[in-house]
Amino acid sequence: MxxxxxxxxxxxxxxxxxxxxxxxxxxxxxxxxxxxxxxxxxxxxxxxxxxxxxxxxxxxxFIEAHGHPLFSALCWGDPVIDIRAVHTPTYDAALAKIRRRVAKAKPGEYIMAVGLDSTLHDGVREPSLEELDGIAPDNPLSITVFNFHAAYLNSKAIEACGLSGDLDPTLEKHVFRDKQGRPTRFTENAFWHARDIFFEKCGKDRAVRELREWLSKYSAAGYTTAAEIGMFPDWAGYFEAVRKQETLPIRIRVYEAGILDKHYMSKLGSGDDHFRTIGIKFWADGSIFAGTAAVSRPYLNTDLTIKKLNLPIDNRGQGTYTVNEQKRLMTAAISQGWQLAVHTQGDATVDVTLDLYEELFKKYPNANGPCRLEHCTTMRPDQVERAHRLGVVCSFFNPLAYYWGDPMRADMFGPGRGDAILPFGTAARLGMRVSYHCDSPMTWPDPMLCLYFATTRKTQSGKVIGPGEQVDIATALRAVTIDAAYHLQMEHLVGSIFEGKxxxxxxxxxxxxxxxxxxxxxxxxxxxxxxxxxxxxxxxxx
Structure with missing residues (x-):
């Protein structure tokens, strides 16, 4: 029966x-x-x-091959202040919202606002240390940018997070200082350090409550499987707390965050069909919008890049690690049999990563695959071809271009390079099995938006960028079903309606x-x- x-x-x-x-x-x-x-x-x-x-x-x-339901739960929900431009369109309105929350806070309470957007907030400027101290003189305050790769901290927060005085070189390289030498903007490792202190202050109960909400958001959007890609050791236990009380509404595949010269906390393959640890993910560079994505040709020198983003002239970004450090990270994962996923926003980072993949595949020909590149925003067609030849697959962040493609094209890279972002059409023509993702907490789970941008290449303003990279709907559907399952090593289990799955x-x-x-x-x-x-x-x- x-x-x-x-x-x-x-x-x-x-x-x-x-x-x-x-x-x-x-x-x-x-x-x-x-x-x-x-x-x-x-x-x-x-x-x-x-x-x-x-x-x-x-x-x-639907399958989200690059997602962060737990990270989204940690980043959003009370007491976080949501200042995203989508509903708080001006910089002054965002600051007013923060001031209202500060007025209700107890002295010493850590306050975190999320969503500062130099590309979309009208009247935006880089907040100074004096400005942040004036807003919250008695409370640690951090304002996180919309892409979660940087934050601005006031003096109380800098002190509370242990980021004053002389810093470890691994943190110092991610600290931007003002003319007086005071730390103002914190990116990547330095930001993560401050962020995790806030998460700890909020407590485990809050994280578990919000995780339930975010798993429901994924399910309501039509997802039945998602990755938690970049799980930090300090986050262990949140999923288990939910699983002890109920069955997760979606399947989860975990990629532990690769940390330089640190042992992995997880056991390869641990878990079951609903929740399993399968890979290691690390960030080889940063964010396009923080100027920390390593690109082979410099950003444009515009009002956005120089004044609003406060980037240096002819900025090219930089990798998170030296080539030797990145090699150690990749070698550790591949040599121990883990699937590897590497965050690569800039094309210069893609070059380094493909060089290392090619070298390591010769030494470890049976590497657990498919090995992955994540986001691939400014990846070039020749790099897509090389990745496909090596057997490396790309997971593309489609909503990034839908929401922010206009400023990337007009003010960051120019029409030619701007049209070429997210080359998933090139990948499809080569036969690469790609996936599309929403990368919450940066954008909400929305497979229909992924499909819409893939087939139209239209931004939220209605402009078409890179029409030559459009794909048909049948191809796009594979990127959120069966090919996404392939990325997560689940093709035998889900992704198509087939007997035995x-x-x-x-x-x-x-x-x-x-x-x-x-x-x-x-x-x-x-x-x-x-x-x-x-x-x-x-x-x-x-």
Whole structure:
């Protein structure tokens, strides 16, 4: 007897041998038959649940190959102040919001605002130490930028985080100082140090509560699997606390954060089908918007880059590590059998990383793959070709270009380089199996936005950037289903509606294959299923 039969809808399998079907049978959470309605309905018994799709579309659940549900939980929710430009459009309004929160704070309470955006906040300027001290004279205050790669701290916060005085060289290289030599802006390792102190102050209960909320956000968006890519040792226990009380609504694949010359905390492959540690992730460079992504040709010298971002003339960014340090990080992961994912925003960083991959693959020909590059914002076509030849795959951050593609094109790189960002069309033509991701907490989980930008290359202003990098919807769907499953070493388990795989589904009110790409973002998620269990009844089918 089968437990469930899904029928009377548009079933998109993502199986090239059988792209569509009329019905699907499920037993004990496993797909046991895919085919015609007549062939599958006869498998039903009195206790079989018949799920009438009523014309809706059934697809394999979406997969976020580069996500941070736990990091998102730590970064958002009370007591964090949300100053993102999407709803606080001016710099003055953002500061006013922070002042209102400071007025309610107890002396000594650590206050964190998130979302300062030099590209989108009207009237933005780099906050000075005097300005931040004036806003919160009695409280540690940090203002984190929208991409989570930098923060501005007041004097109380600098002292509370142990970032005053002489610093360790690994931190000092990520501290920007004013003309008086005082630390003002903290990036990468220095920022992470301050950030984790804030997380600790907020307590474990708050993190567990917010994690539940973020897992639900992923599920509501149609995701049935997500990576937690870059898990720091201090974060251990949050997922376990939730799992002790309930079944996670989505599957999680963990990549531990690679830290130079530190032993890994996790055991390779530990966990089960719902929660497993599979890889190591580290940040080979920083952020485009912090000026810390290493690029081969300098940023433009514009009002945005020089005055608002406070970058040096002809800035080229820099890698987080020396080449030898990065080699040690990559060697440690690959030699011990871990899958490796490397954050690479700038094309100069991509060159270094591909050089090291090529060298290490010769020494470790059976490296646990697919080895990955993350974000790949300014990656060049020749680098995509080289990566594909090496067997390295790319995970592209599509919403980055949707929200910030206009300033990147106009004020950071110019039309030619700006149009070339996120070359997933080039990758598709070469046959690379890519994935698209939303990289929360920077943008919210939204597979439809990933599909929309992939097929239209339109930014939020409606401008088209790099039309030659557009892909068709069938190709785009693979990047959030079966090819994303391949990135997470889960192709045998999820990513397509195929006999023997788990019954992880998303139900949509329309088929993405039948709507104009302009209307992809209007498609609604109705339900999600994991192991055949309805975990997210988002909306009723009509």
């Amino acid at each position: 089968v437990d469930q039969i899904f029928f009377n809808g548009i079933i998109i399998t993502m199986d090239r041998a059988q792209p569509t079907a009329e019905a699907v049978a499920v037993k004990h959470g496993e797909i046991v038959r895919v085919g015609s309605t007549d062939d599958i309905l006869v498998l039903g018994q009195p206790k079989t649940e018949l799920i009438d799709l009523k014309g809706a579309a059934l697809l394999p659940g 788990r019954a992880d589904f998303v139900v949509l009110d329309q088929s993405p294959l039948s709507v104009d790409p302009e209307n992809l973002r209007s498609i609604r998620v109705l339900e999600t299923y994991v192991d055949g269990i309805r975990v997210q009844p988002v909306a009723e089918r009509k």
